[in-house]
Amino acid sequence: MGYTYRHGFLWLFIYFVLALIPLLLAISGELPIVREFWIELGVAFGFIGLGMMGMQFLFTGRFQKIAPTYNGDNMMQFHKQIGIISILFVLAHPITLILTDASFLAYFDPHVNFMRALALSFVLVCLVGIIGSSLWRKALKLNYEKWRLLHGLLALAIVFIGVVHALQVSHYMEPLWKKLALSATMGACMYLVIHTRIVRPLKNKRHPYKIVRVTPELSDCYTLELEAMTGKKMHYLPGQYCWITINTTPFSLQQHPFSLCSSARQPNIQLTAKALGDFTDTWKTLPLGTTAFLEGPFGVFIPEPGAHLFLIMGGIGITPAMSMLRTMRDDNDPRQATLIYANQDWENITFREELEALTKEINLNLVHVLEEADDDWKGEKGLVTEELLKRHFPRQKEKYMYFICGPGPLMDTAEVSLRNLGIEWRLVYSERFEMV
Known part of the structure; x- marks a missing residue:
């Protein structure tokens, strides 16, 4: 399935509607007396941050109705950027209230309410933990598995305590129906973690x-x-x-x-x-x-029927292209494919012999790019650049789909180069796995 504005705006609309549910619940029905503007704004920040944190579980749960629409790179980038924004909203909630009225500091005073102060202080610790472990995971020597578990537990704690806090304050959540609606909505978000960690593995257990x-x-x-x-x-x-x-x-x-x-x-x-x-x-x-x-x-790193392929791959990023080319071979697919394959040197070209064989079995134009080449090397040397891509560019470029996978610098260069060469963004597909 190709990228479209329709799908993009549809999922953004769904996301923002779902993320605003806590705020919409708060301003529904009979409202309490309006307080100072900055106090009400600070409260709104809290409800928005809570809703956005809850939605993070939806877009990282690898659900088949969502994940096939956008590739893993887009999903992770969306999760990362929205995660930062949601944390800013959550932090803006107490900061705005305390700056407006210092009496709100009592929420963090253990002498006033020990359990409340402990819970809200723990949320701040969780927020620092999520930010710190994500930005400095390697420096902290956290392997991916432990970081992923910690990340999920911290997020669950933030959302759970946020819901309890909203229900206990009850300024906007006094009616029972609001309490039930907020609990059900955010409970459903938290259940998505249980679904990913328990329900889905139970299903997979039947298919080893x-x-x-x-x-x-x-x-x-x-x-x-x-x-x-x-x-x-x-x-x-x-x-x-x-x-x-x-x-x-x-x-x-x-x-x-x-x-x-x-x-x-x-x-x-x-x-x-x-x-x-x-x-x-x-x-x-x-x-x-x-x-x-x-x-x-x-993922949607998938060739559409009938479209020719222009593949820009580097190192082990060749793997999705191998699936495409091998499938073309088994299908006797007559489509044209150009593979720009960048590697350090000739000795380290993964699938080198098979790729040479594929040039005789399918309509494949194979272009090796070696960063370090012997003097007698007749092919492309150095790094993948816009000039290099232009030399091997298809004449009927609108009939091609463009796929990029490899090291970050190569992908960044290729994406900009394709845009400069007049390729429409909806024809360009990138796949990164930098989150691991």
């Missing part, structure tokens, strides 16, 4: 996979081939990704996203990754028969 082959690739990469143990393989489209858990139980914290690199027509599923970090570094020693669980597919 086993690792039937581990293949070493160039550039210290390894390919896992997985076979469905129940005979029910996950159906996906070339270019999509899934989350994998390698464990005897799907409830393991160790869950990571990877692009599917196998042909969508093959019976088994393949994932390829570079041996980096605590997770992928273990792939080379995994015993055959090891149990794994897959969740997905997700």
Whole structure:
């Protein structure tokens, strides 16, 4: 499915309506006496921040009705930016109230109400924890699994205490129906975490996979081939990704996203990754028969029927392109494809031999770009630039879809270059997994 303004505005509208539910509930029905403007504004900040924090669970829950509409990069960027804004709203709530009337400091005074002061102070600690652990995760030596768990628990604590706080103050939530409506709405948001962490793994438990082959690739990469143990393989489209858990139980914290690199027509599923970090570094020693669980597919990094492909890939970012090209081979697909593939040097080109073979099996124009090349190298050298892309650009550029995946600098350059070369944004698809 291509990107459209219609889908974008639809989901933004849905998001803002849902995020404003606490505020809309507060101003519904009979209202209390209006106080000073800044006090009312500070209260409004709190309701908006609470609603936005609750909606964070919806857009990070990997729900099939949402995730297939926008790729993982867009979802994570939206989550990150909206998360910052929601935290600012939450912080603006007490700051505005205290600056307007210092008597609001009593909410943090344990001598007035110990449990209330403890809970609200804990929220501030949680906010600092979310910001600090997200910005300085690597400096704090938090691995991805522990950070992800901590992030979710802190967010749950903030939303739960926020709801309890609103119900206890009851200035705008005095009627029972408002209390019930707010509790139900925010409870549904918090349930999404339970659904992701408990309900969905229970469903996945019925469809385990086993690792039937581990293949070493160039550039210290390894390919896992997985076979469905129940005979029910996950159906996906070339270019999509899934989350994998390698464990005897799907409830393991160790869950990571990877692009599917196998042909969508093959019976088994393949994932390829570079041996980096605590997770992928273990792939080379995994015993055959090891149990794994897959969740997905997700993403819209998918070629539309009939469209030609212009692929700009770097390093292990080649994996979604391999799924596309392998599927084209198995389908005898006559479409044209151009692959700009950037690597450090000739010795570290993952799938090098297979790509050469694919040029003879499908209509593929393969362009290697080597950052470090021997003197006798006849191909492209250096980095991917706008000038380089222009040299290999298709004549009928409007008939192509453009896919970018690789290191951040390459993707940034490619995105700007395509725009400068006149490519409409709806034809450009980028996939990043920088959150892991």
